[in-house]
Amino acid sequence: MPTVIQHQRERAREVLPARLAPPPMYQVVLLNDDYTPMDFVVRVLRQVFHKTDAEAERIMLQVHHEGRGVCGIYTRDIAATRVESVLLMAQADQHPLQCLMEPVPLF
Helix, strand or coil: CCHHHHHHHHHHHHHHHCCCCCCEEEEEEEECCCCCCCHHHHHHHHHHHHCHHHHHHHHHHHHHHHHHEEEEEHHHHHEEEEEEEHHHHHHCCCCEEEEEECCCCCC
């Protein structure tokens, strides 16, 4: 004969919510160009991505030397908002700085 505790355990198993998968992540990438000043890129990294001076300078140099640099990894909506903010800042200052988001590669 089942006890009250066994009934409660069975109900608890039935009520457990399904596990949710983590949301897909996207990396925001700055692309190099020959016209945007380095100090503007550092300012964008500090204002939009909240990077420290050292982090902003490191990413800016990576963009300059390698042609692209990852600014951060975010969920889709946040990444899209950051990309839009960068593009609006660049347009406001008349710089051709390009920024895009791409899915984080799975290793």
